[in-house]
Structures are given as C-alpha cells and as structure tokens.
Amino acid sequence: MADPEPEENISGGESGGGRAATFDPSTAATRAEAVVDRLGEMYWTKTYGGRPAFECLVRTILSQNTSDKASQPAHDSLMERYGGSEARSASDSPAGEGTDPRADDGDLAATLAEADQQTLAETISSAGLYNQKSERIIAIAQLVCEAYGGADDFDEFVREADPDEVRDRLLEMNGVGPKTADCVLLFAGGRGGVFPVDTHVHRIARRMGLAPADADHETVREYIERDVPPEKCGFGHTAMIQFGREYCTARKPACLDDPEACPLADQCAQVGVYPATGDVVDPAEAPE
Known part of the structure; x- marks a missing residue:
C-alpha cells in the first residue's frame, strides 16, 4: 500500500524511514492520546527511524523559519550537489553537472565540511536565510567530522547513545534548537516518546487545551510526551x-465558520x- 504521508513533511514521507504501524484507538487513556489516535485514523x-x-539534521535546519514548499527544493538541490554519486544518479541532471566532485567519497558531512559557503548558499537559496543556514551547515559538518569522524559514526551515535x-550534544550545536534535535532523535534515531514541537x-x-494556553514549546512537549x-x-x-495545515490553521481554523467542519471539534x-x-x-492572549 502506498504511504499516505506526503513527501513534503519533515520526515520525508515514504522515503523517510518510517513504517506502517497499527494501534488500537479504544485504549486511549488521556485526551491527548485520543486526539493522536483520531489523527492516526x-x-x-507509523513508527519512524532509519x-x-x-x-x-541538515534537512531540519533548512526547514527552520520557512515552509516545506521552500525548504524541500533546497534539500533536493543540496543532496544533488553534495550527496554523492548515489544522489546524483537519482537526479534528472546529467552525471557530474552542478555537483561537487568531493561528493564522490559518499560522506555528506565530509563534503559539506569543505564546501564553499557562497556556493552552498546559492544551492539552498530557496529555503530563505540561506547565508546563515549555509554557514551553520558547514560549521556543524566540520564539528561532526571532528567529533565523530563523519556522517556514519554520527549516525551510530544518534541511534545507539543515551537519548x-x-x-x-545536538543542542550544543549552533543553530540547533529543541525541535531540530527532537526531529533528529525521532526520524533518524527512531526514539519513541519524542514529540517534536513546531509552530503547528x-x-x-494549546488551542485544544492539551497544554496550558501560555505554554512555551518545551512545556507543550513535556505535556504531550x-x-x-x-x-x-x-x-x-x-x-x-x-x-x-488542513484544518486548524493559525488565522482561520475550520471551526470558525462551521463547528462541524473540524473532525476533532469534540476534543477541542x-x-x-x-x-x-x-x-x-x-491562546496565550485568550481571557481565562
């Protein structure tokens, strides 16, 4: 069966390492779990990892302060230029065109650690804040190579070390906040119990009452987890x-005009x- 998760989600959809899983919605013990079960239906x-x-980490940095529509092409362009021969062979461009020859070593971290910052910035320009993001990516790539020996050993650390x-360690990296760290733990490490909190x-x-109305991102994460x-x-x-994206948008949630238009109205x-x-x-500005 085709994976119903769209590719533009930060997980990468079908290519993101997730696998279908089955859960029994009737076992929900909290309202938050009931909401998650309904969303699953x-x-x-899915469970994630892989x-x-x-x-x-790079993909999540590219997604910061921008939409998936903007960050996805930046990720694809980065992987085409720097991701090694396997990434290039999967692209539509002729082999070697627009790619960094150092990508042949297959280690994305090693390649990006030596990348020209201006060239990388131009490659990821669709993601916005491309100068800042390119500098951060290069610096983090250098750190990963120095501290872990490269992308493979870093991958093993994320999968095997204490969460x-x-x-x-992730939060010590410049430009990596809690959401970025949690996405790496979830989508790469396959760590259960990690619920990254983005703007949505x-x-x-907070709007549904699953966390306090004035909760910051970390507090929301604590309540949901x-x-x-x-x-x-x-x-x-x-x-x-x-x-x-589809129902509970920031400015005009579906329930605003029609209470029955939202499939989670009874939980909100x-x-x-x-x-x-x-x-x-x-929600933080709503009268108590």
Whole structure:
C-alpha cells in the first residue's frame, strides 16, 4: 500500500524511514492520546527511524523559519550537489553537472565540511536565510567530522547513545534548537516518546487545551510526551502538522465558520477561537 504521508513533511514521507504501524484507538487513556489516535485514523499511523542522522539534521535546519514548499527544493538541490554519486544518479541532471566532485567519497558531512559557503548558499537559496543556514551547515559538518569522524559514526551515535546525551550534544550545536534535535532523535534515531514541537503543534496543543494556553514549546512537549504513549508520538507529530495545515490553521481554523467542519471539534477546547465573533487570537492572549 502506498504511504499516505506526503513527501513534503519533515520526515520525508515514504522515503523517510518510517513504517506502517497499527494501534488500537479504544485504549486511549488521556485526551491527548485520543486526539493522536483520531489523527492516526485521519492520516497515518507509523513508527519512524532509519533516516541518515546528518542528512536529517541538515534537512531540519533548512526547514527552520520557512515552509516545506521552500525548504524541500533546497534539500533536493543540496543532496544533488553534495550527496554523492548515489544522489546524483537519482537526479534528472546529467552525471557530474552542478555537483561537487568531493561528493564522490559518499560522506555528506565530509563534503559539506569543505564546501564553499557562497556556493552552498546559492544551492539552498530557496529555503530563505540561506547565508546563515549555509554557514551553520558547514560549521556543524566540520564539528561532526571532528567529533565523530563523519556522517556514519554520527549516525551510530544518534541511534545507539543515551537519548538525553544525544539531545544535549545536538543542542550544543549552533543553530540547533529543541525541535531540530527532537526531529533528529525521532526520524533518524527512531526514539519513541519524542514529540517534536513546531509552530503547528505548539498552536494546536494549546488551542485544544492539551497544554496550558501560555505554554512555551518545551512545556507543550513535556505535556504531550507525558500524555501520549511513546510509540504514538512519531505519527502524532507528523499527523498533527498535517491537521494544522488542513484544518486548524493559525488565522482561520475550520471551526470558525462551521463547528462541524473540524473532525476533532469534540476534543477541542477552542482556546482563543470565537466562532460567534469570528475572532482568533493566540491562546496565550485568550481571557481565562
């Protein structure tokens, strides 16, 4: 069966290392778990893991402060130029055209550690903030090579080391915040119980009342990881992002005009959403 998760999700869809999984929605012990189960029924239930850790780190950096529509072409262009002969053979461009000859060693970290910053910036320009991101990617690639010996050993560290240690090491990297670190732990390391919090998850969890209205990203993560079983956190994260794109948007959630238009209306506290007046505010600004 075809993977229903779209390629533009940060996990990479069918190519992102995820695999279909089955869960029983009737066993939900918390409202947050019930929400995640419903999202799974709407979209997909998967477990994650298996993405190359360094590539996953780079992909997530490219996604920062921009849309998937913008970051996906940047990732594809980066991999075509720097990702080695395997990536080039899968591309539509002639072999060797527009690629870095050092990519033949197959180690993405080693190649990017020696990349020309201006050339990398031009390669990833569709992602926005390309000068800043190119500098960060090169610096992190150099750190990965110095500290771990390259992409393969870094991948092993992410998969095998204590998750708290991995998260701490990732957060020490310039430009890597909690969401980026958690995405690497989830999609590369396959770590259960990790629920990355992006802008969609942050908004939806507070709007639905799954976390305090004034919770920051880390507090939202703590509440959800407390209330959702570890094996459901992965698809809960990606499916909630899709729900945020389709239904619970920032400015005009589906329930604003039609309460029955949202498939999760019965689970939502509508914090900051006022259908009677048509107003929508950040949950933190909603009167108690």
